[in-house]
Amino acid sequence: MPTDLYTELQWLPRPPQDFSAQVKAWTEVGGGAALRELASYALDLNQLTRLAKRMTAAVAGGADIQPLIPFRLAVISNATMDFILPALVASAARHGIALEIIQPAYDQVAQEALTPDSRVNAAKPNAVLFALDYRALPLKPTPGDSAAAANAVAGATGYLAALREGIQKNCGAACIFQTFAPAPETVFGSLDGALPGTMRWLLTEVNRALGEQVLATGDVLLDVAGIAETVGLASWHDPQMWNLGKFPCAESVIPLYADHVARVVAAIRGKSRKVLVLDLDNTVWGGVIGDDGLEGIRVAQGDAIGEAHLAVQRMALELRQRGIVLAVSSKNTDEVAREPFLKHPEMLLKLDHIAVFQANWNDKATNLQAIAEELSVGIDSLVFLDDNPVERGLVRRLLPQVAVPELPEDAAGYARTLAAAGYFEAIAFAGEDLKRADFYQDNAKRISLQKQVGGVDAYLASLEMTITFQPFDATGRARIVQLINKSNQYNLTTRRYTDPEVLVAEEDPAVFTLQVRLADIFGDNGMISVVICRPGVQEPGTWEIDTWLMSCRVLGRKVEHMVLNHLVEHARQRGIHTIVGTYIPTDRNKLVVDHYEKLGFARVSADDSGKTVWKLDVAEAKQETAPMKVVVGTNLSLEEADS
Template sequence: MSNHLYSQLGWLQAAPEDFSAQCRQLLTEPAPLGLRLQHLANHALDENQLNKLAKAIQKARAAGTSMAPLVPFRLGILSNATSHFIVPALVATAARHGIALDCIEADFDQVMQEALSPSSTIHQAQCDAVLVAVDYRGLPLNAALGDAEAAHHTVQAALGHLEMIRNGLRTNSKAICILQTLPRPVESAFGSLDMALPGTPRQLIDEVNRGIAQSVAGTEDLLLDVAHLAETVGLADWHDPTLWNMAKLPFASEFLPLYADHVCRLIAALRGKSRKCLILDLDNTVWGGVIGDDGLDGIVIGQGDATGEAHLHVQRTALALRDRGVVLAVSSKNTDNIARQPFQKHPEMLLREDHIAVFQANWNDKATNIKAIAEELSLGLDAMVFLDDNPVERGLVRKMLPQVAVPELPDNAALYARTLQAAGYFEAIAFSGEDRKRAEFYQDNARRVTLQKQAGDVDAYLVSLNMQMTLQPFDDTGRARIAQLINKSNQFNLTTRRYTEADVAAAQQDPNAFTLQVRLADAFGDNGMISVVICRRQQADWDIDTWLMSCRVLGRKAETAVLQELITQARAQGIQRLIGRYLPTEKNKLVEDHYAKLGFTLVDKQADGSTVWELHVQDAPLVDLPIAILRSGFAPKADEKFIVS
């Protein structure tokens, strides 16, 4: 396959013919600017189009126009190469991913100076993250050919150079470091021997890249694997010696949209905007043919047939995504029992019914089915990716549900899986045991929703779940997951304040902070960590700085159980009032009345919709709940059960 899928972002629709005119009109229309920016950015834009959109964003920013619902993010850029041409592409591309990006550039080839100086431009800007865009030409990578010891010292010196940059960033700011791997040069000294001989550029760069990946693992810093990106499109195409010699551009301008998209995927993932659910069409997507017409023996799938193997690859890709926590669902125009037959009976099928969290096979339009899937999974539409071979169905979903990601698919089914993966909808910045189980969490939740619909008595249903809630303060073991939840949770999040792992550790150690991590298990399985709370002491009050919960547990009185724990702990520590704040965003309207429903009293309301609430803890009643409460690490230490009788 040619590089067009990557260089031209082939999973996106082509830009509209009047793209330039739409950019000029952005500030003249009444609709929310952020949504229109995101719509325009969500096309396959070339360098010139990215520049036009970035200029429109710059004008809007200069005019003080709100970018809502785009999430603000400040990115510093340190590079040994020219980075001016990258900035407009990053700013425009970020809008595609729901981010209002502000870039701060350091001077050319001033990487170490900017990182180490507390008064540098990068540090004074208080960036959320810093992109360290250093390639092999910015590191000391010379060693005696064939000398293994000298090669080892060279690699360690290069890694030490990068670690010094990271230490400078950590010391002088709270910014997360985005560290690139190094695309190796095309030219070789010994041909095939380059890979084995110590001291060759090939051998040195490969070792440095392994060291970079190892140094980032288990930290808050992020890895941007530019080496893999360059190898994917071809090193000879990636490196343009003319552009480097003339303008110190680190890669061919053809790949600027691709590079910008990969950077912005990381930023979006950092802000919790990675997709969580893959919705599959069936006919001519998961298998070849139409099950309703061709029957079980007539559909094409499996080994020994090019078309069958292409669709098998789609299934294999879906299962691989599920193994890393992506939820699978089905939306198909079909009779339900017929659509299920291949899952139940076809010997070549890899996907089975128990892999699918929600199965929607009916004659409703796809948009209606997708909304039902989102509701049953308690996920937002912006968590969905819809894979369908039919351009008419893709167009309908894009029009009716613009929040849903719908990749363009080529005519050749052999490229469906590659196109889906190239789009990067499920970009991850970390992977934990809970991530691995996420698909099962949502699948179990869908079963709970189904059972609840069948149950006439909600309280009896909740009791039948045999819920057990574990409550404990922040600890080292849970820190990474706590930070992940804080940065990913958008809907059930009262303030949507974002904190790094370092911030979480600080709260954990702060004697004036009360912290709470909450886990929930039930008869259907373990939901994992479902809530995080941070309270900060202000004299005799606890100011609830952060309160977020997983939407998977809505309607199960989990929020009431968390409040009762806050009341219990507040009384034990002599706290008189809980002060709750609601800071409205585009996504958290769900919790607009959260404090009112829990018995708090409104004490202040601002023009922007933000509110302040209070609850006097001595007057707050404790009620029976259908949840067994297990505490760990608190005083008083006790296991209590609040059960509906």
């Protein structure tokens, strides 16, 4: 059945025969990485439950399951979630998250959200999932009565808004709301879709209003209605299961639902993939360019095989447009592999769209590593699309961090399978996303310019940079949250914050916040650095740098020096005499181990974990400037200042 792709998670490899034994054999020595590998099979509900049980027992016993990232999720529901919760824990491991679930009593939705010391609010979770289905809403159908229908929608929407307000006020966690999947039963038939006041009409309107609420507040949307439509409402809603124990959906769709929850949780923590690496022969086009030649490959409109591969190209282009970086890894002679891009009139993908082009005879694992290095992204940012099961198996074995979708026999299913896997889940869309793929390519141009011109300063001057400093504001928040949650390399403390947490910092006058943008002759880089300073708890008149991160795209541009100058200036204005910086090592941020030393800070302490603390005497701070124009903005206006 076509829906098996979704309900059976067919982009994931089938679990081995001895899966249960492997789960049993897992020990702490294998750590979180081994758990993630076990979770990365297409598991059914019983297998997910088994893995979750093992994980939960291990964590309760004090086991270390790094590098899985801890996340505390409260699940508030009007239905029985007992089958679903273990599936969430195991699915989250698949996405690199160690999920801890906070489960309040059954059907206590409003009480949990609105009571300040409720179980959920007292637990201070990172996020709250409102796992509500349509039966949770105060909705009474009034077919044909438009005014009553509008009131009902306003009432239901108001109820949802009150729930989020309750959580915001009482614990400040990020809220994840689900759209509502209507039941397949209709009253009038097709007319239900048009007539105000039918359940179907009401839920369409509530879902639309919920979407608006989510965009306006920075909450997170889980489009359950869309997922249910994809597999069919009749497959989603199982009346027997609802009657037997108030189970919100059919057992067969739980693995899919759980994977979708895990995707958005991972996206909140910045764990979505960033790069799509494409094989060429029989993936981007039909046939083998080295054997079939330019005239022999299938990539034409009107040819069923060609159309299937064009669909892959179209999807890659759409992903690129929203900021996913494209790369190529192909076993070919470079010149031969480039020929279709240059000469085939039907190719949608052009060389300009590809940030890194690796066509050679090395093994693909080596090439994928080279691609990650060239783009300055982690190997776990990559998705690798290849029709060849041998290549897929090799990459999975050598680089288990790379996502490698299983593909069906027929190329017609490639694009759909890639989309179904949901590797690039996004929880917000910032204007910068539109341009990101270009940035990486412009960077390659900048590097070649750097090779041409003489000294570094001459090169920097030739870039005609403009740097803009502003405190946090509503406009920048989505991008600020995105940077905080996905910057790994140039990140001193790797502290992750949700949208509501960033808002708290933004509104606290004692906290100094900074968003930095950079433009140059190649274009606008958008927001590239974020800093948060909090008043020192030990000593008045000091600042502690809670967060300092920067996009690696602007490495070597002396942006960090300019940011420090700006910090020092503000510190002086506010009577701060000392700025304290901390470096917390992770396996990704070695790049900034001597960040503070380079900026003239003096080391105060270091501990065994590699954590170091630094301080800067504001009065004695030297200011190293770089050739760029400085613009200082407030929330309301931008004014120019001399550099």
